[in-house]
Amino acid sequence: MTDHAPAAPSYDDVRAAAGRIAGRVRPVAVVPAGEGLWFALEQLQHTGSFKARGARNFIAAHRETGTLPAAGVTIASGGNAGLACAWAARGEGVPATVFLPESAPRVKVDKLRSYGADVRLAGTEYAEALAACEEFGAGSGALVSHAYDHPLIAAGAGTLLDEIRDRLPELDTVVVSAGGGGLFTGVAVAALAHGVRVLVVEPENCRALNAGLTAGHPVDVPVRSIAADALGARRASWAAVRTAARPGVTSLLVPDAAIAEARRALWEEHRLVVEHAAATAYAGLAGRPGEYGKQVAVVLCGANTDPSDLAV
Known part of the structure; x- marks a missing residue:
């Protein structure tokens, strides 16, 4: 691991996160979906994705330690992380400044503003928005958050696992999709602490974690997938790569056709x-949950999608 790479959270960090966000997020519903298969319905979470957990933990932890500035928080993200950050900041009564590329869809801009965020458009792609966000943080004193590469963000996401185990004490395997690796890292840390196996699924052409695992360190990858809006990180975090190398974790790639079919089947x-990111996890089972144990839970991580193409 490089000197500046954030470490993976410990299971104690996940438990601490659970205490901070209790009563501030929706406990996950776990429902039967077939023989030996359950769905963890995290798409019903505030802001429509699991990201609300990490955002709440990040801001609450900084308030707890007295490091939450009056200038609030800032993040570069046109997707689920930006929405979660703005929502969590509103809940803690601090400002949120969210940077998006100029090409960001109007619906996302409007949703962010409905949470009270100061939305700023910068550049034509995420990297330019991120640079503007970091410059703003340095000049304003706002706390710079990250979409996935921070132990507090990952620990918040990891609170899902114990909630699932509360409902399925004999859980054998949890299935999650991965982009940059925040959800995977947190869930895997908690799962492995209880001897629960982890199946982490990515699109074939959006495989930052799998490529990093193969190389032994994070690497840049091309991003070309129908799930790229949520899983389109060009490189996974160091924490995710190191966690993926632990015994009990299996990395799997699926084609876009399987993701689309899984989404339709759901x-x-x-x-x-x-959204396609949630369907990616389900696609990894290929209809064979029994291969992974008697109790298998698939995390459906988000629902920020246009449902118009699902009409039958």
Whole structure:
């Protein structure tokens, strides 16, 4: 690990996060979906994704330690992380400044503003928005958050696992999708602490974690997938790569066609509307949950999607 790479959270960090966010996020619902299979319905979380957990933990932890500035928080993200950060900041009564590329969809800009965020458009791609965000943080004193590469963000996401185990004490395997690796890292840390196996699933052409695992360190990858809006990190975090190398973790790649089919199946067979990132996890089972144990839970991580193409 490099000197400046954030470390993975410990299980104690996940437990501390659970205490901070208790009563501030929705406990996950776990429902049966077939023989040996359960769905963890995190798409029903505040802001429509699991990101609310990490954002709440990040801001609450800084308030707890007296390091939450009056200038509030800032983040570069046009997706779920930006929405979660703005929502969590509003809940803690601090300002949120969110940087997006100029090409960001109007619907996301409007949603962010509905949470009270100061939305600023900068550049034509995420990297330029991120640079503007970091410059703003340095000049204003605002606390710079990250979409996934921070132990407090990952620990917050990891609180999902114990909630699932409360409902499924004999859980064998948890299935999650991965982009930059925040959700995977937190969930895996908690799962491995209880001897629960982890299946982490990525699109074939959006494989930052799998590529980093193969190389032994984070590497840049091309991003070309129908799930790239949520899983489109060009490189996974060091914490995710190191966690993926631990015994009990299996990395799996799936084609876009399988992701699209899984998303349709979730709607047609279960009447669940999810984004392609959530369907990626389900696609990893390929209809064979029994291969991974008697109790398998799939985390449906988000529902910020246009459902118009799901009509039957």
